[in-house]
Amino acid sequence: MMTISSPKGSNAERSRITNRRAVMGSIHSAGIMGRAEIARNLSLSTQAVSNIIAELLEDGLLFENGTRAGGRGLPAVQYAVNPDGGYAFGIEVRPSAIFGSLLDMHGKPVFTERLALKDARPNAVIEHVIALRDKGLKAVSISDEKLLGAGIVMPGPFGRTGLAGQESDLPEWDSVDPHKLFEDALEIPVMVSNDANAAAMAERITGVAQGLSSYAYLYFGTGLGLGIVSQGHLVPGAFGNAGEIGHVAVPIDGQMRSLESVLSRLSAQRKLQGDDEQALDFQSIADLFAAQDSELMEWLDTASIALGHATQIIENLFDPQTIILGGAMPSGVLDYLVENTTLPELTVSNRSARSEPRLKTGTSDRLTATLGAAALILNQTYTPQFVVAH
Amino acid sequence: MMTISSPKGSNAERSRITNRRAVMGSIHSAGIMGRAEIARNLSLSTQAVSNIIAELLEDGLLFENGTRAGGRGLPAVQYAVNPDGGYAFGIEVRPSAIFGSLLDMHGKPVFTERLALKDARPNAVIEHVIALRDKGLKAVSISDEKLLGAGIVMPGPFGRTGLAGQESDLPEWDSVDPHKLFEDALEIPVMVSNDANAAAMAERITGVAQGLSSYAYLYFGTGLGLGIVSQGHLVPGAFGNAGEIGHVAVPIDGQMRSLESVLSRLSAQRKLQGDDEQALDFQSIADLFAAQDSELMEWLDTASIALGHATQIIENLFDPQTIILGGAMPSGVLDYLVENTTLPELTVSNRSARSEPRLKTGTSDRLTATLGAAALILNQTYTPQFVVAH
DNA sequence: TATTATTACTCAACTCACTTGAATTATCAA
DNA sequence: TTGATAATTCAAGTGAGTTGAGTAATAATA
Structure with missing residues (x-):
């Protein structure tokens, strides 16, 4: 279930968040890009883009990547996404197993693991997910501040529907709110979705839907x-x-x-x-x-x-x-x-x-959905937030 | 064909536009609303909402609508959408007729008319649409500054597809861009869509989809x-x-x-x-x-x-x-x-x-789609713009 | 080779729009 | 009557984007 936020007005702080994402998204999809080019792309002033890029460099999300001559004028300093700037945690919960993955900013998996699951009830799942996260972070030496968020893929449909009672159902998940549960446990931003949506997003970040x-x-x-x-x-x-x-x-x-x-x-x-x-x-x-x-x-x-x-x-x-x-x-x-x-x-x-x-x-x-779960988070950092209407 | 704008960054000016729309949308869907309530709804400060409302009052889009006691504290001054604050022009183009309508801010039709069409080629249609607009504005004594925009409904599908060659096709429209054509001719914001989409929006503004x-x-x-x-x-x-x-x-x-x-x-x-x-x-x-x-x-x-x-x-x-x-x-x-x-x-x-x-x-x-065409414009003034991703 | 046009970029001042905190006002409840 | 509560305004403050002037580096041109 996607979390549907209530509509929010805009202010300086939220504008900056939007613009940071827009800048990241521009660079991600172009590969490398100069500041003036980004400014034109987003209808912002070069100065604004300069300030944002300075911040993103500071945060380690970008790095300089040479200059580009080619045309007239001062060659543009190019920037590229630093793959090591942040990581997204992807989890796929199945009745008999949990799959976990860590993706770098390029969407490349740096850690994947399957964990057999004897008990698929909420508390047991949470415990295993936390263990998976810790194992992953340790395995590739990533500090937990670099974790941008967690994407969770669970068998739908969410809520009781005409399709309920199928083999893929998880026990005792009817009455809990998965989003809140995972967010409280992991203490990072969480997105919950089904496998198909997650896989679709993975194609957008690294695959054929770019x-x-x-x-x-x-x-x-x-x-x-x-x-x-x-x-x-x-x-x-x-x-x-x-x-x-x-x-x-x-x-x-x-x-x-x-x-x-x-x-x-x-x-x-x-x-x-x-x-x-x-x-x-x-x-x-x-x-x-x-x-x-x-x-x-x-x-x-x-x-x-x-x-x-x-x-x-x-x-x-x-x-x-x-x-x-x-x-x-x-x-x-x-x-x-x-x-x-x-x-x-x-x-x-x-x-x-x-x-x-x-x-x-x-x-x-087999891991498409697991990687897609993490891609949900990456997509968020590359895409300005959707304005939800009343 | 919906016009797909390229992604834009946010700045002060665009924030204000977004927030104006969000305020209008809140009031529209609630009927009447006080400033503090709107501020909470949109996660904005009451001061910001106060400023925006002052502007909207100035523009004639809102009016004061009494106060509400009920609870403790100073009773909130309530605001409502002024139906006469602006109008949306809706046009439905068919091979043998053009339907036109004007909706007030509440989505109430104040003018509707059918015009038989002998020649459905672009130039002739434009001519008739302009005539319809002028007739409508005159009939209900609306100055043209109050026209917020025009929604156009035309038979789809747009572009050449496997469904082309059907009776509903309009002659010589293959090679023109309807959006640009109408916007150049009418000199107000234009949205082009098909009948079903327009009708769907009409339900959102005034009908059962509120x-x-x-x-x-x-x-x-x-x-x-x-x-x-x-x-x-x-x-x-x-x-x-x-x-x-x-x-x-x-x-x-x-x-x-x-x-x-x-x-x-x-x-x-x-x-x-x-x-x-x-x-x-x-x-x-x-x-x-x-x-x-x-x-x-x-x-x-x-x-x-x-x-x-x-x-x-x-x-x-x-x-x-x-x-x-x-x-x-x-x-x-x-x-x-x-x-x-x-x-x-x-x-x-x-x-x-x-x-x-x-x-x-x-x-x-019969006029559902025609009114819906105008509703596309109203919806725009009540809904912050969609952020289109890369 | 020197000059000019072009483009990227920075600095500093400015502006816009939202936020904050204190003060004011009107209402309900005790 | 007094106190709590909530809406509102005022004035100052802040964050973030814009503007315009100035600098630097490159390609095109004389």
């Missing part, structure tokens, strides 16, 4: 989730549960099936193993794909059809620059889906002048 | 459109074409049909008249509904099923507070749909603790 402002992200976890980014901001939904695309019905062989039942790792597992409950992991699917296993290829055919329907829905509802496929599914499989899906014609995205493909493959990794 | 921040709006025009509002802001899509839900396919009698082909005025017309091309207008449908015409009721049964599917998709993708039905369809028909649609169970919106119904009826009127 430079995109409105896109959709299809996340392959156990099921299937959708992260929606509009004008650089996540669309969280009124209760933080937007993107539950897995439960949308599509026609498969003349029958309405939920997307998740044909386009997810779980569905592949069922197809390949029947009701055998042994987990079919990432690697086994990759191996079967490499061997062109006939059952898997059959599953892929059905999955492609489902993806075509999903594409039609997403494109017509959001008109994104692109739809990115990613998550815990081997990249070969994702590439196959992108290449073999027949794109629907009757959508607003079927236009001739496109700079992005309608479907593309993003990061494929 | 107080809601994340909701979806199903607009019945000739076809069917979807307006998506997330945290008080429209979700426009990368190219301004989000919300083309009419082209999403749903299963009807075991066959995939586009939503628009079963849930739109045009589809009702086809059902009732066969291929007879004579227009079936708003009133005729209302009459047939009053008479419980059997063919219309049959159409409604199918339409309800389609609406159920649409609801499942919208709820799972956005998790809105509610879905509002409105537009050029008699309210009896909309009410019937709301009451007789079987709501899907497998969605995140199927929760017990709801303050809003999952479906509700909004404004039903």
